[in-house]
Each structure stands twice: as structure tokens, then as C-alpha cells.
Amino acid sequence: MVYITGDTHGDLERFKHGRLRWLSKKDTVIVLGDFGFVWDGSKKEAAHLKWLQKRRYTILFLDGTHENYDLLAAYPTEEKFGGLVQPLGGNLYHVCRGSVLELEGKRYLCFGGGESPDKEEREPGVNWWPQEMPSEAECARCEANAAANGYQVDYVLTHDAPTKFLDFTALKQGQTNRxxxxxxxLLLKLTYDRWFFGCYHKDTRLSTKAECVFCGLIPTSESHARR
Structure with a gap:
């Protein structure tokens, strides 16, 4: 089964408690950005990554704002799960922006990235990277992959969200960005069943099709049942 969860921010305890303890090698967990375990390259972080690589289940993560993009860029890319990913060892993978993954017969359009609200207070190359925002090439790749699938997927997974999901809600923060x-x-062109996004540190269902996820662990099969 495929499960969706939100920002983990390098917190290993999120993987040690609750239903995650009981998942099997047939299961997949997708983190919606701000994974946070590729951040400072420390020995402690390496130990955490090694522990995650040994989980029975597969872990896929989108990027957000709490990733060290210089360290992340050092990992090779490969085609897997129907899309472009970076293997970090074991069953742990970063999903490259714009990939359409095929998992258990369903298609997942994935697009990470976000803008740090406090970037002016951060130091470039130390705790902030401009790569957190998508490039034109990444947007073009996403558009091309969506078009190749007839702009029809089962799930859309992003770190941030369209303004339609944010306007007139408590999730709205700051100005609209690119x-x-x-x-x-993309929202105007896509046909999809459910759109999940992280970023806002809340577990909030906005509609029958849109949901903000933080600490929740949502089986995608149940998301169909709840519609």
C-alpha cells in the first residue's frame, strides 16, 4: 500500500512510532517535502540515513525548503517507479521534480520545491539554497510529463500548493510566488482524483479533492473511499 505523510524535518522519531512500525516490504511511504535528512552531512545525519535505508518499506520523498540542495545534487539520478529519482541507498529515494510515478497501478505526479518565508534571515549555502524554487527546466519537465499522460493522473503530490487551495483559508501565508x-x-489542465501537499504543518482536508498533510499517515486507497 502507498501512504502519504507530510514534512519530517529530519525527525527520526516520526518513523519509529505509529503505523510506520508495522509496514512491510510491499508498502511505500511518500514524504511531501522538507524531508530534512539531507541537511548538514554530519555523522549523526549519516547514521539516521543508514537507519532509514534499512526499513522494510520503500521511502520516497519530495524536496521542500529544508534540504541541502548541494548535498542532494551529489546523488546520481536514475529511472525507477516510472519516473526520475535519486537513490540514497537501500529503499530510500528522492523524487525529482516533475516525475510521474507508477505505484500499484496508479499514477502520481510529483513536484517538490517551495520558498522559505525567512530566507532573508538565512545564509546562502549554509541553511538556504536558491534551488528550493523550481527552475524553468523543471517546470517544463513537469509540464511535458503531465502532457505525456494526457494531463490525467490519479494523484498529485506537491510540497506547496496552488493559490486556489490557499486563498480564503488559514493556510494562506505571504505573497503569491512563481x-x-x-x-x-497546472491545476487548470489536470484531471486527478486527489491532490496532497505538505508545507503548512497542518493536517487539514480542504475539499473532497485537496488535502494538506503534516503528521498524518494517509493510505491512498482510503483516500478514494473517503471521497
Missing amino acids: LHEFLDR
């Missing part, structure tokens, strides 16, 4: 605008354009 990532929001890209997701707005």
Missing part, C-alpha cells in the same frame, strides 16, 4: 503561479496553471 511556484504558486505554476501550480495554478
Whole structure:
């Protein structure tokens, strides 16, 4: 089964408690950005990554704002799960922006990235990287992959969200940026069953099709049942 969860921010305890303890090698967990375990390259972080690599289940993560993009860029890319990923060892993979994954007969359009609200207070290359925001090439790849699937997928997984999901809700923060605008354009073209996003540190179902996820662990099969 495929499960969706939100930002983990390098917190290993999130993987040691609850239903995650009982998952099998047939299961997949997808983290919606701000994974946080590729951050400082320390011995402690290496130990945490080694522990995650040994889980029975597969872990896939989108990128958010709490990733060290210089360290992440050092990992090779490969085609797997129907899309482009970076293997970090064992059953642990970063999902490259714009990939359409095929998992258990369902298609997942994945697009990470976000804008740190406190980036002016951060130090470039130390705790902030401009790569957190998508490039034109990454947006074009996402658009091309969506078009190749007839703009029809089962799930859309992103770190941030279109402004349509945020406007007039408590999730709205700051000004609209170019990532929001890209997701707005994508939303108009896509046919999908459910759209999950992280970023806002809340577990909030906005509609029958849109849901913000933080600490929740959502089986995608149940998301169909709840519609």
C-alpha cells in the first residue's frame, strides 16, 4: 500500500512510532517535502540515513525548503517507479521534480520545491539554497510529463500548493510566488482524483479533492473511499 505523510524535518522519531512500525516490504511511504535528512552531512545525519535505508518499506520523498540542495545534487539520478529519482541507498529515494510515478497501478505526479518565508534571515549555502524554487527546466519537465499522460493522473503530490487551495483559508501565508503561479496553471489542465501537499504543518482536508498533510499517515486507497 502507498501512504502519504507530510514534512519530517529530519525527525527520526516520526518513523519509529505509529503505523510506520508495522509496514512491510510491499508498502511505500511518500514524504511531501522538507524531508530534512539531507541537511548538514554530519555523522549523526549519516547514521539516521543508514537507519532509514534499512526499513522494510520503500521511502520516497519530495524536496521542500529544508534540504541541502548541494548535498542532494551529489546523488546520481536514475529511472525507477516510472519516473526520475535519486537513490540514497537501500529503499530510500528522492523524487525529482516533475516525475510521474507508477505505484500499484496508479499514477502520481510529483513536484517538490517551495520558498522559505525567512530566507532573508538565512545564509546562502549554509541553511538556504536558491534551488528550493523550481527552475524553468523543471517546470517544463513537469509540464511535458503531465502532457505525456494526457494531463490525467490519479494523484498529485506537491510540497506547496496552488493559490486556489490557499486563498480564503488559514493556510494562506505571504505573497503569491512563481511556484504558486505554476501550480495554478497546472491545476487548470489536470484531471486527478486527489491532490496532497505538505508545507503548512497542518493536517487539514480542504475539499473532497485537496488535502494538506503534516503528521498524518494517509493510505491512498482510503483516500478514494473517503471521497
